[in-house]
Amino acid sequence: MRINKQERFRQLATFANVVKNPQELHGVWKQDCFANEHPITLELGCGKGEYTLELAQRNPERNYIGIDLKGARLWVAARRALALGLTNVRFIRMNIEVINTVFTAGEVDEIWIPFPDPFSKKPNRRLISPRYLGYYRDIVHTSAIIHFKTDDDGLFHNSLQTLEEEKCPIHQVIADIYKEPETSEILKIKTTFELKHLASEKKIKYISFSLGNG
Numbered sequence: 001m002r003i004n005k006q007e008r009f010r011q012l013a014t015f016a017n018v019v020k021n022p023q024e025l026h027g028v029w030k031q032d033c034f035a036n037e038h039p040i041t042l043e044l045g046c047g048k049g050e051y052t053l054e055l056a057q058r059n060p061e062r063n064y065i066g067i068d069l070k071g072a073r074l075w076v077a078a079r080r081a082l083a084l085g086l087t088n089v090r091f092i093r094m095n096i097e098v099i100n101t102v103f104t105a106g107e108v109d110e111i112w113i114p115f116p117d118p119f120s121k122k123p124n125r126r127l128i129s130p131r132y133l134g135y136y137r138d139i140v141h142t143s144a145i146i147h148f149k150t151d152d153d154g155l156f157h158n159s160l161q162t163l164e165e166e167k168c169p170i171h172q173v174i175a176d177i178y179k180e181p182e183t184s185e186i187l188k189i190k191t192t193f194e195l196k197h198l199a200s201e202k203k204i205k206y207i208s209f210s211l212g213n214g
């Protein structure tokens with residue numbers, strides 16, 4: 001039976017793995033939320049949370065937090081995490097723009113950004129833009145790696161240019177992950193949007209980078 005949006009929102013508010021007041025955990029996520037000292041990975045614009053769910057199962061010694069504005073998608077992610085009994089996973093419904101109100105400097109060890117909206121006419125809203133890189137700089141550990149996947153050629157090239165201009169060290173660039181023989185298994189985790197893009201024969205591209213000193 002399909003559950004409508006209003007019912008999803010109602011249930012989301014009751015899920016134990018959805019953090020309702022994330023600002024209260026600013027600076028104390030490891031101790032007060034996860035009760036461990038394990039590194040924290042964020043999935044930004046997580047949608048139905050495929051990376052969070054898959055990585056959390058593979059790496060029980062890490063903590064994972066999926067973030068998105070859309071409650072109906074987060075409902076799918078949070079429900080799956082509960083069904084899988086994942087204790088190292090949380091979700092937050094929030095705008096990434098205010099991420100530094102939720103995490104303190106150096107609190108985040110890794111970020112995944114799978115298939116962000118291209119925002120071709122609104123470059124300021126792109127998750128790889130000078131503005132958003134600034135938000136990430138406020139919260140990541142100096143050694144943090146950011147992983148970005150896209151099907152969109154324009155966004156891919158624009159992101160490479162932005163990262164160069166922002167002096168972000170680039171670690172790996174793959175123009176077509178399913179053609180590249182050395183692609184790691186982690187890059188082949190498929191999200192809801194990736195499956196749609198593969199069905200329309202788009203090439204899936206990947207960049208990993210860190211933030212440097214800005």
Ligand SMILES: C[S@@+](CC[C@H](N)C(=O)[O-])C[C@H]1O[C@@H](n2cnc3c(N)ncnc32)[C@H](O)[C@@H]1O
Binds near residue numbers: 097115117
């Ligand atoms: C194209 S969808 C991709 C979803 C998922 N990563 C996937 O690959 O299936 C982009 C997602 O980013 C979210 N998003 C975009 N900008 C955001 C922002 N500023 N804060 C929070 N979520 C955002 C949208 O709500 C949407 O769910």
